[in-house]
Amino acid sequence: MEINDIIHGFKVTNIRHLEEIEADMYEMxxxxxxxxxxxxxxxxxxxxxxxxxKTTPVDDTGVFHILEHSVLNGSRxxxxxxxxxxxxxxxxxxxxxxxxxxxxxxxxxxxxxxxxFINLMRVYLDAVFYPLVLKNPNIxxxxxxxxxxxDVNEEPIxxxxxFNEMKGAxxxxxxxxxxxxxxxxxxxxxxGNESGGDPDYITGLSYEQFCATHRKHYNPSNSYIFLDGDxxxxxxxxxxNDEYLSNYGNEGExxxxxxxxxxxxxVTREYEISPQDDPAGKSHLAYGYVIGGFDDYEKNIxxxxxxxxxxxxxxxxxxxxxxxxxxxxxxxFDMQDGIFxxxxxxxxxxxxxxxxxxxxxxxxxxxxxAVRDGLDRKELEAALNQxxxxxxxxxxxxxxxxxxxAISALDSWLYDGxxxxxxxxxxxxxxxxxxxxxxxxxDLIEEFILNSKxxxxxxxxxxxxxxxxxxxxxxxxxxxxxxxWTEEEKKAIVEMNRKLSAWQSEEDAPEQKATLPxxxxxxxxxxxxxxxxxxxxxxxxxxxxxxxxxxxxxxxSLIISCDDMNEEELTIGSQMMTFLGNLKTEKYxxxxxxxxxxxxxxxxxxxxxxxxxxxxxxxxxxILVSWSSLYRNDPEAIELIKEILYHTDYSDADxxxxxxxxxxxxxxxxxxxxxxxxxxxxxxxxxxSVSAAAEYAKGYEAYRxxxxxxxxxDEKNPRFIEVLKKLSEKxxxxxxxxxxxxxxxxxxxxxxxxxxxxxxxxxxxxxxRPLGRRNEGIAVPANVSFAAKASILDEKIKKIGTMFVxxxxxxxxxxxxxxxxxxxxxxxxxxxxxxxxxxxxxxxxPDPANSLKIYExxxxxxxxxIERNQDIENYIVGTTGDFDPYLSxxxxxxxxxxxxxxxxxxxxKAEILKQILSCSIDDLKDAISLFEYVNxxxxxxxxxxxxxxxxxxxxxxxxFDLNGSRS
Ligand SMILES: [Zn+2]
Numbered sequence: 001m002e003i004n005d006i007i008h009g010f011k012v013t014n015i016r017h018l019e020e021i022e023a024d025m026y027e028m029x030x031x032x033x034x035x036x037x038x039x040x041x042x043x044x045x046x047x048x049x050x051x052x053x054k055t056t057p058v059d060d061t062g063v064f065h066i067l068e069h070s071v072l073n074g075s076r077x078x079x080x081x082x083x084x085x086x087x088x089x090x091x092x093x094x095x096x097x098x099x100x101x102x103x104x105x106x107x108x109x110x111x112x113x114x115x116x117f118i119n120l121m122r123v124y125l126d127a128v129f130y131p132l133v134l135k136n137p138n139i140x141x142x143x144x145x146x147x148x149x150x151d152v153n154e155e156p157i158x159x160x161x162x163f164n165e166m167k168g169a170x171x172x173x174x175x176x177x178x179x180x181x182x183x184x185x186x187x188x189x190x191x192g193n194e195s196g197g198d199p200d201y202i203t204g205l206s207y208e209q210f211c212a213t214h215r216k217h218y219n220p221s222n223s224y225i226f227l228d229g230d231x232x233x234x235x236x237x238x239x240x241n242d243e244y245l246s247n248y249g250n251e252g253e254x255x256x257x258x259x260x261x262x263x264x265x266x267v268t269r270e271y272e273i274s275p276q277d278d279p280a281g282k283s284h285l286a287y288g289y290v291i292g293g294f295d296d297y298e299k300n301i302x303x304x305x306x307x308x309x310x311x312x313x314x315x316x317x318x319x320x321x322x323x324x325x326x327x328x329x330x331x332x333f334d335m336q337d338g339i340f341x342x343x344x345x346x347x348x349x350x351x352x353x354x355x356x357x358x359x360x361x362x363x364x365x366x367x368x369x370a371v372r373d374g375l376d377r378k379e380l381e382a383a384l385n386q387x388x389x390x391x392x393x394x395x396x397x398x399x400x401x402x403x404x405x406a407i408s409a410l411d412s413w414l415y416d417g418x419x420x421x422x423x424x425x426x427x428x429x430x431x432x433x434x435x436x437x438x439x440x441x442x443d444l445i446e447e448f449i450l451n452s453k454x455x456x457x458x459x460x461x462x463x464x465x466x467x468x469x470x471x472x473x474x475x476x477x478x479x480x481x482x483x484x485w486t487e488e489e490k491k492a493i494v495e496m497n498r499k500l501s502a503w504q505s506e507e508d509a510p511e512q513k514a515t516l517p518x519x520x521x522x523x524x525x526x527x528x529x530x531x532x533x534x535x536x537x538x539x540x541x542x543x544x545x546x547x548x549x550x551x552x553x554x555x556x557s558l559i560i561s562c563d564d565m566n567e568e569e570l571t572i573g574s575q576m577m578t579f580l581g582n583l584k585t586e587k588y589x590x591x592x593x594x595x596x597x598x599x600x601x602x603x604x605x606x607x608x609x610x611x612x613x614x615x616x617x618x619x620x621x622x623i624l625v626s627w628s629s630l631y632r633n634d635p636e637a638i639e640l641i642k643e644i645l646y647h648t649d650y651s652d653a654d655x656x657x658x659x660x661x662x663x664x665x666x667x668x669x670x671x672x673x674x675x676x677x678x679x680x681x682x683x684x685x686x687x688x689s690v691s692a693a694a695e696y697a698k699g700y701e702a703y704r705x706x707x708x709x710x711x712x713x714d715e716k717n718p719r720f721i722e723v724l725k726k727l728s729e730k731x732x733x734x735x736x737x738x739x740x741x742x743x744x745x746x747x748x749x750x751x752x753x754x755x756x757x758x759x760x761x762x763x764x765x766x767x768x769r770p771l772g773r774r775n776e777g778i779a780v781p782a783n784v785s786f787a788a789k790a791s792i793l794d795e796k797i798k799k800i801g802t803m804f805v806x807x808x809x810x811x812x813x814x815x816x817x818x819x820x821x822x823x824x825x826x827x828x829x830x831x832x833x834x835x836x837x838x839x840x841x842x843x844x845x846p847d848p849a850n851s852l853k854i855y856e857x858x859x860x861x862x863x864x865x866i867e868r869n870q871d872i873e874n875y876i877v878g879t880t881g882d883f884d885p886y887l888s889x890x891x892x893x894x895x896x897x898x899x900x901x902x903x904x905x906x907x908x909k910a911e912i913l914k915q916i917l918s919c920s921i922d923d924l925k926d927a928i929s930l931f932e933y934v935n936x937x938x939x940x941x942x943x944x945x946x947x948x949x950x951x952x953x954x955x956x957x958x959x960f961d962l963n964g965s966r967s
Contacts, residue, residue, distance in 0.1 A: 008234065010031070024040075055067075062195065066205070072098060072131075073143065089811075089813070118235075129248075133214075144163070147497075168673070180460075181458050185263070272470070274961050277464060287363070288343050293341055309379040315589065323658050384429060386598045470783070534547060554637070555893050556742070572724055611898065614834055675786035676943075682788070688790075776960070780943060780961075785948045786843060793832070793930055800834060810830035819850075834908075834912070865924070
């Protein structure tokens with residue numbers, strides 16, 4: 001491909017080699033439509049396709065979010081109810097989703113299989129350009145909103161997937177605050193509106209407006225097509241042109257985002273806390289400052305470095321000022337980019353509104369001091385080193401690189417900037433390093449924060465009555481609307497509901513199903529990916545060596561066996577993980593330590609976790625200390641890790657309490673935003689030792705212990721600290737260690753890590769007992785709930801492979817249809833696997849009582865499924881993809897370490913894959929008794945809205961609030 005070549009309607013306008021990511025970037029324009037197109041030619045078998053549209057909301061109805069959901073519900077060539085779900089369950093996708101941003105909607109897919117990649121791309125192109133929702137309003141009612149009314153004498157309610165998803169999103173103070181901030185800073189352009197949809201306004205959107213919005217925005221001239229990886233580009237471009245773009249002209253209206261002129265504003269809002277909660281110290285304050293344009297790349301990175309200097313540890317200037325004056329429990333300084341005019345947000349968590357003048361004065365003083373005396377250069381350099389490390393590593397965990405490039409490109413491309421600029425930025429580091437010798441960073445603080453002309457303040461105050469008020473208001477609003485309905489109108493709405501639910505219960509006809517391109521067993525790899533480990537010994541300890549190319553980066557972990565920990569030690573030990581690296585050590589104060597971590601290590605993480613050994617089912621508890629570093633920093637990195645493990649000083653009670661309070665806040669926010677994890681773990685802990693151990697480490701058991709500790713700090717902290725000190729001596733000894741190393745210097749590193757490690761005694765294994773069936777409801781201040789049911793199946797499972805296939809069938813078929821599609825919950829799933837457990841969950845669920853019922857009915861669903869003798873090939877295909885997921889370098893190392901610890905070998909994996917590939921209807925039949933057992937076992941837990949919990953009355957033995965009170 002050369003510049004000016006025209007390939008299937010695409011003209012090549014620019015070709016560049018991007019050294020930083022080892023890629024050639026081809027920029028193209030589609031001649032008929034002006035569709036902007038990029039191909040990043042990289043040596044990556046995992047290929048990515050993404051099509052994005054500029055979608056700039058003009059109101060808070062969430063129309064683009066509802067569009068994002070709805071276009072994936074069937075299209076011209078693929079007229080099935082939910083192609084998106086069919087692909088989730090039946091393809092080898094390594095990424096498949098769609099995302100609504102404040103100014104764009106993006107549809108990306110990835111796959112390692114060529115045929116699958118093309119299938120997925122076709123389905124997505126057809127979905128965005130020819131969705132059935134334009135002809136079938138049922139899809140809009142289901143995904144967006146509708147009045148649920150099944151009888152003219154009933155009271156109506158609102159229902160819809162996006163409606164409930166956003167109710168959940170509008171529950172946490174963090175979520176509300178960041179939305180309000182963006183709206184306040186940009187009142188005159190698209191960022192002033194809620195792209196996800198505000199539940200109060202979603203119900204104002206009509207189907208006609210919805211369809212008109214699709215026509216205006218979803219056309220090729222408003223699109224951004226991104227291709228990444230090693231692919232037959234001519235073939236791909238031919239499909240995109242011949243089957244889609246060639247049907248369009250350049251008919252789209254050019255959508256531009258107007259620059260917001262400077263404004264200042266202040267917004268105060270209430271947010272919901274539990275009626276029993278004390279509102280004192282629960283206000284949240286945030287200050288936002290617009291700092292320039294999307295293309296001020298250097299400035300934007302500079303602000304992220306400033307953030308790191310001011311806020312990376314509790315001893316950093318800004319955090320220290322707020323914490324030491326008792327003005328809040330935490331403060332952050334965040335860069336918000338990926339929009340036309342990026343801004344920084346300084347936020348104080350768990351404060352009091354009455355103290356806002358003091359808070360503002362404290363922040364100002366820190367910033368003025370920084371400008372006057374200069375920011376610490378060593379700190380800035382450490383932050384710069386860390387950014388450079390990340391730029392070199394480009395490890396995005398489970399997210400394919402191509403996906404990250406596709407989204408990053410839009411950070412400039414969407415605003416007519418150069419897409420390469422937001423993917424490659426290493427050049428900027430040299431210039432930022434040179435500027436360390438100038439007042440560049442201080443000038444930025446002065447000009448854009450202290451003297452800001454474009455800023456906003458957001459104040460959130462807690463309300464114990466808002467939850468009930470909101471429910472009352474929604475009821476009253478609906479009653480008022482219903483009062484205006486004539487009998488005819490009521491009948492029409494009942495009829496609409498009848499049609500909707502009839503449509504929802506309809507199965508796709510075989511000829512419809514046949515339209516979806518599918519993979520077959522022949523297309524699949526028959527063996528799992530091997531991530532080999534060489535086991536060596538060094539200084540008497542076991543060393544797991546990973547022979548992978550790591551591009552000059554070392555990834556090391558200490559796996560510290562701690563089977564002898566008791567319940568309290570698990571709770572305290574898990575907190576200890578958050579103190580490591582955040583408390584002073586013998587050699588370093590917190591500030592220095594935090595700086596050394598950033599300048600020497602790429603990542604540093606600590607966790608206390610557990611799992612069951614694969615064959616014997618024995619509970620294994622262990623601590624994982626992981627870090628990464630550039631080869632040249634290895635010696636320093638290892639010294640630092642040793643200093644943290646062996647010489648952390650646990651005597652500063654105030655510093656410990658500050659971190660503890662921050663941890664409690666994070667736990668509470670997680671329970672409100674994603675309570676399904678807690679509900680699942682809690683339900684499983686009634687009968688599982690592993691889950692009970694997890695409960696003591698970081699679940700609700702831990703939460704209550706820590707809350708009590710915080711409330712009775714003076715009395716209880718001496719004991720807590722004593723246990724901490726004892727634990728640190730007891731745990732960090734060579735007898736417990738298994739070391740995991742990678743990279744060219746691994747032998748030398750292993751030697752250095754293990755040399756002089758303390759020695760000690762390991763006590764007898766301490767058995768953590770399951771909690772016993774409790775069937776609790778845990779009320780949290782949220783509009784939605786999370787319902788879980790879990791059991792340990794152990795040897796009752798004949799073939800683990802069958803359980804993987806069943807996870808796929810139940811999640812994407814049974815639960816999806818009943819809990820998400822009909823029930824209006826945002827998410828749901830069934831999980832089982834090598835842990836030999838079975839667990840159901842729902843996510844942001846308006847009706848947990850219904851979900852519990854659905855879990856119970858799994859038995860009859862399966863019987864019916866088997867009776868109909870369905871073809872399960874597509875479920876098997878999808879299961880193999882999930883079973884052997886796409887892993888980054890770091891991901892593969894961590895996964896193979898865990899598998900080694902669990903005694904789960906490559907042969908075991910190959911055997912399970914064989915079971916998956918050969919899974920038959922008879923295997924499924926064998927599994928029915930497991931679900932009968934799950935029903936008998938009857939371990940359920942629901943986290944969520946109190947009224948919804950009360951509706952589960954027959955199923956829950958007790959309901960209490962997060963703080964344990966049983967009002
Ligand atoms: Zn959504």
